[in-house]
Amino acid sequence: MSAPLINVPARAKRGDVIAIKTLISHEMETGFRYGTNGVLIPRDIITAFRCTYNGEEIFRADFYPAIAANPFLTFYTVATASGTIAFEWTGDNGYSQTASAKIVVG
Amino acid sequence: MMRNANDPTPTRRRILIGAGCVAAAGFPLPFAVRDARATPAAMATAIRQVVGEANVKPGKVKLDLPPLVENGNTVQFTVTVESPMTPASYVKAIHVFNEKNPQPNVISVHLGPRAGRASFTSRTRLADSEKVVAIAELSDGSFWSDSVEVVVTIAACVEDGIP
Numbered sequence: 001m002s003a004p005l006i007n008v009p010a011r012a013k014r015g016d017v018i019a020i021k022t023l024i025s026h027e028m029e030t031g032f033r034y035g036t037n038g039v040l041i042p043r044d045i046i047t048a049f050r051c052t053y054n055g056e057e058i059f060r061a062d063f064y065p066a067i068a069a070n071p072f073l074t075f076y077t078v079a080t081a082s083g084t085i086a087f088e089w090t091g092d093n094g095y096s097q098t099a100s101a102k103i104v105v106g
Numbered sequence: 107m108m109r110n111a112n113d114p115t116p117t118r119r120r121i122l123i124g125a126g127c128v129a130a131a132g133f134p135l136p137f138a139v140r141d142a143r144a145t146p147a148a149m150a151t152a153i154r155q156v157v158g159e160a161n162v163k164p165g166k167v168k169l170d171l172p173p174l175v176e177n178g179n180t181v182q183f184t185v186t187v188e189s190p191m192t193p194a195s196y197v198k199a200i201h202v203f204n205e206k207n208p209q210p211n212v213i214s215v216h217l218g219p220r221a222g223r224a225s226f227t228s229r230t231r232l233a234d235s236e237k238v239v240a241i242a243e244l245s246d247g248s249f250w251s252d253s254v255e256v257v258v259t260i261a262a263c264v265e266d267g268i269p
Contacts, residue, residue, distance in 0.1 A: 017222035030231070032208045058220045064211040066204060066231050068180040074227035078220055 006087060008101035012079035020051065020059075021074045024089055024097060030065035046071055046091035054083040063091075079105045146237075149203050152210035153241065156201050157249045162241060166250040169202075169240040173254065178232040178262040187224035187242040187250070197224035199243040206236040207262075231262040 007021035024046070031043025043065060051059040058077045077085075086100040153162070170184040187197045196219040202212040212230050224242070232238075239253040 030208070053220070056220070058218070059226075060216040061226075061228075062214040064209060064213060066207050066209065066212040068229040068231050072182075072227070072229050074184075075215070075217070076221050076223040076225060078222035080220070 004087065004089070004097060004099045006099050006101050008085055008103055009079075010102070011104045011106065014079060014081075014105050016079045017076050018079050018103075019074060019076055020085065021072075022049075022051075022087055022099075023070060023072045025070050026089075026091070026095075028063075028065065028067055028069045028071065032065065044092045044095075046089050046095060048090045049073065050088045050090075051075070051077075052086045052088075053077060054081060079103065081105055146205050149205050149210040149237075149239065152203055153201075153239070156214075157241065157243075160247065160249050162249040162251045164251055166244075167200075167240050167242045167252040169238065169252040169254050171238055171254045171256055173256060175232060175256055175258045177260050178234075178258040179260075180229050181232050181256070181258075182227065182229050183238070184225065184227040185240045185242075185252075187244075189224045189242075189244065191219050191222055191224055193219045194245075196221075196245045197242050198245055200224070200226065201241045201243070202230070203239045203241070204230070204232065204236055205238075206234040207231065208233065212238070232256060232258045233261050234258060 002025045004022060004024040009018050012018050026046050027044060029041055029044040033041050035041050045065055046063050049061040050057060059075050061073065063071060082103060082105045084100050084102055087098060089097045166188045168186045175181050185200050187200065189195060189197045197217060199214060199216045201214045203210050204212055213228055215226055235257045237253050237255050239251060241249055241251045243249055
């Protein structure tokens with residue numbers, strides 16, 4: 001399992017709107033496809049994504065099978081204080097992955 | 107050579123495409139291919155589950171999606187909502203739906219005044235040429251929407267097998 005790719009600006013001015021980009025490696029098996037043996041491949045997707053800024057939730061997403069493999073997200077937040085922006089993905093079959101990035105706000 | 111996108115009956119072309127998918131997957135299957143696709147009615151039901159009895163008005167939302175997509179397996183889209191994003195007036199959630207994938211839901215995102223900008227980008231799969239709808243829920247309880255008709259030349263084939 002490779003680490004998620006996170007793009008958070010290292011520095012920002014207080015009050016700036018910053019873009020956060022995330023890309024995580026995952027098949028996002030829909031559960032609607034048949035394997036070469038004719039058997040339905042069970043669903044295996046990431047179902048939820050959550051982003052917190054110094055512990056406070058700033059963005060949350062529910063994924064469905066219609067999300068393409070290797071889910072990619074860009075979203076925005078206001079740079080309020082220096083600290084940690086943390087990311088968490090959870091999904092089928094106990095899938096869980098976390099990542100975090102530091103930001104300096106001056 | 108375009109068939110009517112609203113016609114739910116399987117056309118000869120779709121049956122042939124389905125047969126092609128089965129053949130490509132390399133296994134024999136009775137010819138009655140299950141039609142696992144959502145319909146415009148399923149999408150309407152999914153939207154009702156999100157908005158309840160509220161009236162969904164067109165406007166304020168901009169769904170950016172290429173009108174012609176070559177590969178339905180990865181289609182990037184951006185939803186942007188006009189909103190000051192202040193504690194008094196902000197976008198609570200944005201939901202994206204499609205008409206003809208096996209399931210009508212694509213993604214639901216939840217945000218708040220701390221987002222600063224009510225916008226996000228992601229990538230979807232599209233199983234057919236279809237309509238994609240984005241609905242925004244505002245803090246005052248109103249719902250706004252935008253939709254795009256997309257033509258997909260290579261669909262995310264639902265009967266596809268993995269190697």
